[in-house]
Amino acid sequence: xxxxxxxxxxxxxxxxxxxxxSLYSHKEVFLRExxxxxxxxxxKARYESLTKPELLEGxxxxxxxxxxxxxANTLTISDNGIGMDMQTAINELGTIAHSGTKEFVAAIKNRxxxxxxxxxxxxxxxxxxAFMVADKVMLISRPAGSTDKKGVKWExxxxxxxxxxxxxxxxxxxxxxxxxxxxxxxxxxxxEIRKIIEKYSxxxxxxxxxxxxxxxxxxxxxxxxxxxxxxxxxxxxxAIWLRDKAEIxxxxxxxxxxxxxxxxxxxxKIIHYKAEGTSExxxxxxxxxxxxxxxxFKEYKIGPALYVKRVQIMDHCEELIPVYLRxxxxxxxxxxxxxxxxxxxLQNNRQVDVIKKSVxxxxxxxxxxxxxxxxxxxxxxxxxxxxxxxxxxxxDFSKRENIGELILFASTMVEKxxxxxxxxxxxxxxxxxxxxxxxxxxxxxxxxxxxxLETFKKNGYEVLILTDEIDDVIFGAYQYKEKMFxxxxxxxxxxxxxxxxxxxxxVEKYKGLxxxxxxxxxxxxxxxxxxxxxxxxxxxxxxxxGQIDPAMERMLKxxxxxxxxxxxxxxxxxxxxxxxxxxxxxxxxKKSKKFENxxxxxxxxxxxxxxxxxxxxxxFAKAIADLMVNSSF
Ligand code: ADP
Numbered sequence: 157x158x159x160x161x162x163x164x165x166x167x168x169x170x171x172x173x174x175x176x177x178s179l180y181s182h183k184e185v186f187l188r189e190x191x192x193x194x195x196x197x198x199x200k201a202r203y204e205s206l207t208k209p210e211l212l213e214g215x216x217x218x219x220x221x222x223x224x225x226x227x228a229n230t231l232t233i234s235d236n237g238i239g240m241d242m243q244t245a246i247n248e249l250g251t252i253a254h255s256g257t258k259e260f261v262a263a264i265k266n267r268x269x270x271x272x273x274x275x276x277x278x279x280x281x282x283x284x285x286a287f288m289v290a291d292k293v294m295l296i297s298r299p300a301g302s303t304d305k306k307g308v309k310w311e312x313x314x315x316x317x318x319x320x321x322x323x324x325x326x327x328x329x330x331x332x333x334x335x336x337x338x339x340x341x342x343x344x345x346x347x348e349i350r351k352i353i354e355k356y357s358x359x360x361x362x363x364x365x366x367x368x369x370x371x372x373x374x375x376x377x378x379x380x381x382x383x384x385x386x387x388x389x390x391x392x393x394x395a396i397w398l399r400d401k402a403e404i405x406x407x408x409x410x411x412x413x414x415x416x417x418x419x420x421x422x423x424x425k426i427i428h429y430k431a432e433g434t435s436e437x438x439x440x441x442x443x444x445x446x447x448x449x450x451x452x453f454k455e456y457k458i459g460p461a462l463y464v465k466r467v468q469i470m471d472h473c474e475e476l477i478p479v480y481l482r483x484x485x486x487x488x489x490x491x492x493x494x495x496x497x498x499x500x501x502l503q504n505n506r507q508v509d510v511i512k513k514s515v516x517x518x519x520x521x522x523x524x525x526x527x528x529x530x531x532x533x534x535x536x537x538x539x540x541x542x543x544x545x546x547x548x549x550x551x552d553f554s555k556r557e558n559i560g561e562l563i564l565f566a567s568t569m570v571e572k573x574x575x576x577x578x579x580x581x582x583x584x585x586x587x588x589x590x591x592x593x594x595x596x597x598x599x600x601x602x603x604x605x606x607x608x609l610e611t612f613k614k615n616g617y618e619v620l621i622l623t624d625e626i627d628d629v630i631f632g633a634y635q636y637k638e639k640m641f642x643x644x645x646x647x648x649x650x651x652x653x654x655x656x657x658x659x660x661x662x663v664e665k666y667k668g669l670x671x672x673x674x675x676x677x678x679x680x681x682x683x684x685x686x687x688x689x690x691x692x693x694x695x696x697x698x699x700x701x702g703q704i705d706p707a708m709e710r711m712l713k714x715x716x717x718x719x720x721x722x723x724x725x726x727x728x729x730x731x732x733x734x735x736x737x738x739x740x741x742x743x744x745x746k747k748s749k750k751f752e753n754x755x756x757x758x759x760x761x762x763x764x765x766x767x768x769x770x771x772x773x774x775x776f777a778k779a780i781a782d783l784m785v786n787s788s789f
Contacts, residue, residue, distance in 0.1 A: 358408075611651055670685065
């Protein structure tokens with residue numbers, strides 16, 4: 157097929173435009189990205205060659221090669237990895253917008269992020285970073301193992317189109333040839349390249365060699381110097397996780413983290429250990445500092461990279477880590493698994509289970525230690541990752557208590573932005589208290605004002621304030637150290653025994669009133685009863701035991717989910733003067749329009765207290781206005 161000119165997909169064009177026109181600093185990361193791609197291509201070829209040895213094509217050693225040509229202004233990065241045919245090149249470099257592309261475009265438009273080209277890697281658009289330093293990029297590639305030597309030449313100047321053409325290529329793999337921009341020529345300099353590779357790519361497992369020209373004594377005439385081309389290896393190639401901990405600097409650890417995670421901030425914590433015994437493996441795991449933007453997306457890739465005896469098997473192995481620890485990044489290198497291990501084999505593999513158990517325990521232990529010894533740092537971790545971690549309470553029965561120990565809670569006993577643990581809570585429980593009380597709310601500020609807390613505050617009971625969407629699902633049926641969680645919004649509450657007796661007396665007194673109100677509000681509420689949880693507010697709405705939490709219900713509705721209509725219970729405060737007033741009106745003239753209006757207003761108030769709009773706001777406002785006029789002096 158002769159030369160074809162094709163158009164980039166829209167999102168790719170947007171990225172190219174941003175790369176060319178908006179990213180100015182840290183341009184050197186383009187080399188890290190291209191070397192990373194070359195290394196991935198070799199990993200793939202090596203892995204596939206385990207079952208298809210013909211891919212080795214004679215077995216030349218794996219290698220990434222850099223050639224800078226100052227005369228031609230080109231920088232070439234070559235690998236002898238998996239390679240691409242024409243269709244793959246069209247798909248991978250012109251058509252497929254990688255999963256994070258949209259988010260990338262949105263993020264980079266935000267001016268603050270403009271100067272952070274590290275983001276490029278995070279969003280999986282590494283190849284295009286070449287256009288930061290090159291005005292033209294050519295890629296010549298051919299798939300490993302092809303017998304006809306047919307490959308593809310891909311070329312673009314990032315102006316909306318690219319071309320592809322059939323070519324013959326002798327060796328397998330890919331050459332990426334950058335035509336360097338006039339003002340970026342420093343990237344052709346040997347020392348500059350050396351510096352960049354040492355900084356960003358030292359641990360790459362395959363040799364990264366540079367072709368250098370050296371003056372040497374002539375073999376024929378020792379007084380003469382001649383120029384000879386030599387290959388020099390630039391990276392130490394040491395698999396960092398197999399090195400002795402004492403030898404590894406924080407900088408080494410951090411650079412490796414950035415390589416595997418595509419994150420641009422340093423990790424918060426490093427876990428590096430070797431397990432021996434039933435299973436032999438090395439784990440190098442990282443706790444990031446920031447919650448990845450896509451952690452709640454379906455496309456989010458879970459799990460550390462899996463290596464078997466230094467050979468990379470896959471870059472994300474979800475079988476090695478529980479989903480609630482999916483923020484952990486890293487590498488696990490096993491000595492026990494077979495090299496040709498497949499995805500299916502991983503799913504029911506005893507060795508894999510042993511690794512997963514060990515890694516889970518290690519991470520939870522590390523977090524616990526961090527909480528004890530470095531609390532401030534732990535609070536920062538918890539703010540970012542707490543809502544992911546606590547999913548484990550719901551999903552991992554065997555660890556629900558360990559995870560409970562790690563969760564921090566806002567509470568009525570501490571001020572805003574301070575936290576309590578469940579052990580703190582249990583230690584300070586009131587005599588005879590059986591439950592761990594909690595309130596769900598959309599924010600701390602909203603929660604702390606809730607009338608549902610009144611009797612708890614008055615009687616000195618602590619209530620935890622939960623503000624994550626999933627909290628009610630997780631804690632609704634949770635038991636920590638034999639104490640059940642109980643929502644203060646659900647069911648009947650009676651903390652104060654003497655008050656409880658008082659309430660019983662009032663039940664008889666207000667029986668008629670409550671039944672009358674119930675009849676009037678039959679379409680809105682399920683029941684009307686006296687409250688054991690109010691001290692200052694006249695009334696509130698509560699849910700029945702087992703019923704969906706109202707905060708949760710509102711959230712689901714806001715998300716557009718169909719939620720079955722559930723009627724709530726209206727609780728009336730027996731000690732509030734309004735109840736007495738209503739009772740007098742009821743006894744005097746329960747059929748009057750005025751009394752009917754008051755009952756309606758009672759319900760509207762309960763809605764307002766919850767932060768919900770009254771059913772008929774204008775009628776409610778009018779009723780208040782009338783009241784004000786009538787009571788004015
Ligand atoms: P990412 O590496 O994050 O997938 P890139 O934009 O860097 O994104 O690369 C896009 C795709 O192009 C890669 O996923 C890979 O399929 C292909 N590719 C890039 N460089 C090479 C290479 N040197 N050899 C083989 N394939 C490559």
